[in-house]
Amino acid sequence: MGTGKRKKSDGREVEAASAAAERGGGGGEGVKEKKRRTLPSMIKNKEKRSAVHAELKREKRIEKRKKAKAQEAALQRAIELGEEPPLKKVPRTIENTREPDETVCKPDDEELFAGNDADEFCEVLKQDVSPKILITTCRFNSTRGPAFIEELLSVIPNAHYYKRGTYELKKIIEYAKNKDFTSIIVVHTNRREPDALLIINLPDGPTAHFKLSNVVLRKDIKNHGRPTSHMPELVLNNFTTRLGHRIGRMVQSLFPHDPNFRGRRVVTFHNQRDFIFFRHHRYIFETKEKKVDPKDKAAKGAKEKNASQQKVIARLQECGPRFTMKLISLQHGTFDTKGGEFEWVHKPEMDTSRRRFFL
Amino acid sequence: MPRTSTLECPGCPPLRVLTTDVLGLVKVLEARGKVGTPKVVETWGPPDASRGVLAASYADRNIDPLLAIARKDGLVEFLNPLNGDALAATKVDESDSLNGALKDDHIVGLHLFRTKKIELSSRLAAFLTCTEKGKACLSYVALRDAPADLHTDSPSSWNICTSGKVTCSSVDNTENYALFGGKGIEVNLWDLTNCSKIWTAKSPPANSLGIFTPTWFTAATFLSKEDHRKIVAGTASHQVRLYDISAQRRPVISVSFRESPIKAVTEDLDGYTIYIGTGSGDLASFDMRTGKLLGCYVGKCCGSIRSIARHQELPVIASCGLDSYVRFWDAKTRQLLSAVFLKQHLTNVVIDSHFSGEESEGNHVSQPSDLELVSQTEVQDDEELQISKGSKTSKKQEKSKTKANKNRNKVQDDDPTSVLVSLSNVEPEASGELPASKRRKSSEEESRRLKKKKSKKSL
Structure with missing residues (x-):
């Protein structure tokens, strides 16, 4: 009985609300009405619910358009009057509201530089040793794994693929040390899909374990380019904290430190919310005749004559692969699961906030 | 509205803590006031990776406290922990480290004697060092302002083992006995008065499948202050073992804790509680009378724990490790009191328990x-x-x-x-x-x- 009554009253309210909506979207009265309005999700009759919902949606759209128009008008007016245009609002994202972190590197930190001079990568980064990379796989490996490795070989100069065979990883590390390799990359595949990347710096660590996702190979990228064998340029973005700095240096030590700018080939590791995005591009700078509108032509015809309206634009062509890495652990020393010490491991208790990032 | 959930740290009682790191820096942290947050007040030494600190020992005395640190280049330095003055420096095993083969023989254990073997009111420091290859050395060094006619005894050195790698050593409270253990070395106890081995542990039998875990001790300490017969050791196969030398050579209690090697073991004052730290950053306390886990210390600790120190009076423990944080915990409630980021991989932490927060304002309370x-x-x-x-x-x-x-x-x-x-x-x-x-x-x-x-x- 009670429920029936409730329903009835609900229906009446809805009627009132829709009536109010019909009266007009704007105005103070409308705003007042809005607060009293029942949510469409509370209506039990489906037909009514969808109708109210559609109405609500329409209203919102109108509101939004109105707002955008007002903003545009304000901007126009400011330009006409020669005033400062109203400040563009910066949307609040979870990155720019990141929790303050004391481990973020400061540019004037003496200790940081001293630490950099002493760490395991400094030999390679000071160009005393040129990087030499050994790429291998997990024991069971098929289809996408080798294809991925083939593309990695084209990305990383001086990388050599070795079949895994049945060797233990520790034996492989010993072998690579004797052969003067500077890093080992192990591509782990699960269900014929590469899903983890292990980067071991030689001779004495550290070892980083990454989760690998969203792997897109070159042939699946539309309009992909073919990379040349020039030394690539390297872009490392947003590695801010001490840990991120270390990971950044580790990645840096995989690539030779002398890019060949003629190759116009760039490899990017972009960190965003602890996910490291890998991209590989070719770029070109083109000078293009600027398209000039016929109206403008009349206005500033004199200007056009003396300087040919040229504009340099950079065009990008992706040449794959494309993947995302997420750090799982950073181990002190080379690969050792039993007796190893971790410099950083991800633990569930660290995830207390969406706005805390470690890299 | 950004939703932040920063952990509320209640702050520490007044204390003074010294940490050492891989760059050879000694940093001093102090917390003042009733509930203060510890801050770095001093940093001693230039950053130099070849002089990284491997071991540290602190003579926690009221008068003339002394800090000894063993560096990577084989130097043992003695510092005044109150102002950082270098009082003495000595090189251990100069004769042996001349040939290149022994160059990589680092010091792993260092103990500064607090009471024994100190004549003339600590103008002479006695210390025990132990290297990776098993060379133990008990030697003396005259501090800087010592009288010239002070005679130092000749250092006595002996070999603990012929093979294997020593990783841990400890000296008991009476400073008559020392224990050593390591990779391939069972825990063994030495009498320091005549440098003789008095006891060796025996490895536990193979399990029901016939699988034998190789000996690999990573941390060891004496369980209680009065008793040198009870030894707690942590192994790389994530076990905490209690040995009683008066009972048997095999462990009395052996408990497993999680899945990473035990890297630090420290005893409590009460004589039965121990604190352990693992290679993946777990800190826990055990009651060694029963071998039961008392509880874990949870607080976003994400790097291997290298060292744990217990305050001599307050129920506060400090832990440090590869995540470059020094963390202070309430030993009883297991709550995180405070965490300080120190930028480098830390190797050791020691607490000056005679520090009172009001020292700077003068001698009066x-x-x-x-x-x-x-x-x-x-x-x-x-x-x-x-x-x-x-x-x-x-x-x-x-x-x-x-x-x-x-x-x-x-x-x-x-x-x-x-x-x-x-x-x-x-x-x-x-x-x-x-x-x-x-x-x-x-x-x-x-x-x-x-x-x-x-x-x-x-x-």
Whole structure:
């Protein structure tokens, strides 16, 4: 009985609300009405619910358009009057509201530089040793794994693929040390899909374990380019904290430190919310005749004559692969699961906030 | 609206902590006030990776505290922990490290003797070092302001083992016995008076599948202060073992903890609790009478724990490790009190337990704590009884703290007037059987301390 009554009253309210909506979207009265309005999700009759919902949606759209128009008008007016245009609002994202972190590197930190001079990568980064990379796989490996490795070989100069065979990883590390390799990359595949990347710096660590996702190979990228064998340029973005700095240096030590700018080939590791995005591009700078509108032509015809309206634009062509890495652990020393010490491991208790990032 | 959920850290009682790191820096942290946040107040030494600190030992005394640090280049340095002055430096095993093969033989264990083998009021420091390859060396070094005619005994050195790699060593509270253990080396106990091995552990039998886990000790300590017969050791196969040398050669209790190697083991003052730290950053406490896990210390600790230190009076422990944080925990409630980021991989942490927060304001105790003393004098007697029971609450902690301050201040008052008197005060302590045990909270010690106080007053 009670429920029936409730329903009835609900229906009446809805009627009132829709009536109010019909009266007009704007105005103070409308705003007042809005607060009293029942949510469409509370209506039990489906037909009514969808109708109210559609109405609500329409209203919102109108509101939004109105707002955008007002903003545009304000901007126009400011330009006409020669005033400062109203400040563009910066949307609040979870990155720019990141929790303050004391481990973020400061540019004037003496200790940081001293630490950099002493760490395991400094030999390679000071160009005393040129990087030499050994790429291998997990024991069971098929289809996408080798294809991925083939593309990695084209990305990383001086990388050599070795079949895994049945060797233990520790034996492989010993072998690579004797052969003067500077890093080992192990591509782990699960269900014929590469899903983890292990980067071991030689001779004495550290070892980083990454989760690998969203792997897109070159042939699946539309309009992909073919990379040349020039030394690539390297872009490392947003590695801010001490840990991120270390990971950044580790990645840096995989690539030779002398890019060949003629190759116009760039490899990017972009960190965003602890996910490291890998991209590989070719770029070109083109000078293009600027398209000039016929109206403008009349206005500033004199200007056009003396300087040919040229504009340099950079065009990008992706040449794959494309993947995302997420750090799982950073181990002190080379690969050792039993007796190893971790410099950083991800633990569930660290995830207390969406706005805390470690890299 | 950004939703932030920063962990509320309640802050520490006043304490002073020294940490050492892989760049060879010694950093001093101090927390002042009732609930202060520790801050780095001093950094000693230039950053240099070849002089990274491997081991540190602290003689936690009221007068003339001393800090010894062993560096990567084989140098053992002695510092004044109050102002960072280098008092002495010595090279261990110069004769052996000449040929290149022994160059990589790093020092892994260092112990600075607090009471024994120190003549002439600590102008001479005795220390025990132990290298990775098993060379133990008991030697003496004259500090900088020592008299010239001071004769130093010739260092005695011996070999612990022929193969394997020593990773841990410890000296018991009476400083008569030392234990060593490592990769391929069972825990063994040595009598330091005549440098002889008195006991070796035996590895546990193979399990039901016939699988034998190789010996690999990563941390070891003596369980209680009075007793050198009980040893707690942590292994790389994530086991905590209790050995009783009077009972058997195999472990009495062996418990497994999680899945990463135990990297640090530290005993509590009560003689049965131990704190362990693992290679993946888990910190926990065990009751070694039963082998039960008391609880874990949870607080976003994400790097291997290298060292744990227990405060001698307050229930505070400090841990440090590869995540470059020093963390302070309440030992009883297992709550994180504070965490300080120190930028480098830390190797050791030691606590100066004779630090009182008011030191900087002068030798006298500041006003508020005086008032406190007045207000608490009435309950002092009851308090003493409760302390002897061994139960502690936060209120009592404060009490003992202020008492410690009082003691320290008293000594400082004594100091300038006549050094000789203070020395004569100290010497009977040193000749006593359990010199450092005066800091213990057991009832006997408490009464003994009171007596001592009285005798001091009579002097």
